[in-house]
Amino acid sequence: MVAALALYNPLAVVLVSLLIGGLTSAGFALEGPSFPTGLVGTMEGIILFTVLGGEILARYRIGLRHRAVTPASAGANFGTEVAP
Numbered sequence: 001m002v003a004a005l006a007l008y009n010p011l012a013v014v015l016v017s018l019l020i021g022g023l024t025s026a027g028f029a030l031e032g033p034s035f036p037t038g039l040v041g042t043m044e045g046i047i048l049f050t051v052l053g054g055e056i057l058a059r060y061r062i063g064l065r066h067r068a069v070t071p072a073s074a075g076a077n078f079g080t081e082v083a084p
Contacts (some may be wrong), residue, residue: 001044020044029046 001021006012027040057063 001048005048007051007055 001023002017003013006016023044024040024042027037031037
């Protein structure tokens with residue numbers, strides 16, 4: 001998981017391993033009745049899917065496009081007629 005988060009960069013593996021190790025260590029320190037034991041694993045999974053999902057979106061150039069609002073469609077949205 002650390003290598004995937006570091007995008008297989010050897011230098012980034014060191015940094016990511018320190019961050020994941022710190023998160024795991026903090027999870028053990030916070031373990032108790034108000035902090036569930038599975039929460040750290042869930043947080044690591046969310047981080048993994050977010051980073052890899054962003055990588056997929058960037059690799060395939062997937063993005064959000066805003067539609068241009070034309071006067072005809074703007075009038076239709078507000079219930080008014082626009083003369084041609």
